[in-house]
Amino acid sequence: MDLIAVAWPYWHQFFFIIFAAAAIGFGFGVLLSKNVVRMAFYLVLSLGSTAGLFFLAGAEFVGAMQLMIYVGGTLVLLIFGVMLTAQKDFINMDTHTQDWILATIVGGSLLMILLFGAFGAEDWNTPQNLEDAQIQATKEATPIGLALTGIRVDSLGDSKDAVEEGKSGYLMPFIIVSIHLLVVLIGAAYMARTKKLSHATDDKSSRAKLMLFKMEQEPERLEEETYVVTHRGKSALNPLEQSDENE
């Protein structure tokens, strides 16, 4: 038992490697796949593995948030969009050489910036002592929630002036963001509604309008139609007449 324990002293490491490998692998899957829906599926798995990394780090709230917002919400919308818009020509994406070159330049430079940022910050360096790497499993999301409602647990000792100026809580930015989102939602609903009003009308009224239009345009044809209907009605009532006509 000791041998196994020496090889992988901490279970965090073991699962970190699994989740990280899954995230990277499915990320490559997104890159290399040519089918749009499959790309979306790989993206789901990649983001899900990232959520797993968050759970491993003890950030349960952020992990669940990742699942809820990215994996659950955005990707359902993405798949909706892809499935409703992707027709024969777009369902398979053939990447040309120039696309690859451009993507490598942009993505590579972004990766370099991120790597410099990640390894440049001193606090983020790998812990010298492995015991530091152990995560406290009992941290709660309550301070974040309280801070969003205006009470910051970590700065309760602030002077009264700072509290009155509203510096201690995140209530103000939270409200601004939420009102902004509300405005966006109302705007989207308004735009969707105006579009709809111009096209669709009430069922009955449109049928009545169609009838009026027909009566104005082709009165003779309309009469013909009514004649046909009444004639058929008569014939249905009187089967003898029908048989006579046929002869």
Place this chain on the structure above:
Amino acid sequence: MAEFVDYILNLDDSWFSYLVGALVAAVLILHVVAVGALLFIWMERKISGRIQDRLGPTRVGGKFGWLQTLADGIKLIAKEDLTPDLADKFLFKIAPYVGLAASYAAFIALPFADGVVGQHVNTAVFFVLAVLGLEVFSVILAGYASGSKWSLFGAMREAAQVVSYEVPLGMCVVVPVLICGTMNLTTIANMQAGYFTNWLVFNDPFTFLTAIIYFTCATAGVNRAPFDLAEAESELVAGFHTEYSGLRWSLFFMAEYSSMFVVSALASILFFGGPHGPIPIADILSFLSIDQLGNPDVQAFDETAGGFFSSVNLQVIIARLLGVGNLLFKGIIGVTVMMWIRWTFPRLRIDQVMTMCLKYCVPLAAVGFLGATAWQALDLPTANSLLGSPRYHHHELWTHGLEHQQGSENASSEASDDETPHAEDKTVKADEVFANTVPVSVVKGGER
């Protein structure tokens, strides 16, 4: 469990013990899922039969046909595993597993009793909802990958329905979270300990309303009749699983029945007392409390050293077993009600489903949310306080905690500048404050 394996094998936080602990929990949960599906499918047949004035299965396995599902399973295994020509083969094959994995993963954070939980998650409510929301992926993937118009239409309906019903569902779930001041399902369940008047559904009229709307939206969320448009036989053949056969087809049903159980169990934890029965039998049996590990506080659940074996005590074991029994019983009752609804109500049309969600469920959920908030803010009496029994009042609890903490916070912030120990100090102090304030609020509740 991992701590227990560590203790037995004398390891120090090794990955091996964690893996063993996780496997034990996973296998136990797998049994809940599989045996649950076995039971629920038999129940569905039996209940539908009785409602339609038939007998249902009677022969397989002696009386009542209780082995009918097993016979069905053998038949399904023997069936050919078909894949249509037009299908996206990879996605077609993987879609059922995605759904089963999602509804299985929701069980991880679901506490069956105080401390009997796969993994203790502080934001368990949120986690369960987030994971259950992933189940729609399997339906969308199955619908797309089948290469059939019936499947695609079914998947589209399902996706639209689930996405829109998540809004009122989330609003309903917020109400117990708000009253209890935590997203921790274990804590929410423990706050409803005692007699059944302490259950949140009886807290005030608005929570009662919220509980009903939650159950309606949960029924729609797991795609059950009368909201089962995705598999409307009369118009869409079988919806998203038209092209599936054999074992893959049965995996969809396993996912459906297990997620039915998850939402019912979640309803029972949030509103109906969870693992606590209508009468606190475990408290009445407190004379059995034989303390073996020198732990005087038998009711307290130790979050950090959690797990079944952290405190071996007869009363605790009885309380936990009763809790598991209670929760399973309540979950099965919820599933039974869903079946009852399925076989008595006609299926809604797609526009009626959307009307139900947007015109009725969302406004009612909003009314319930605002009303419950106002009830807490105005400190109106709850059912329990009217009967004169004490109640944990958590609105007070949080504010008290913060007031106390303000005093202690100054000392700790001066003591250390480093980031991590600082945070640890805080959590410890918060717990102390939490423990101190409970008696205060109990006294206050008793006065009212």
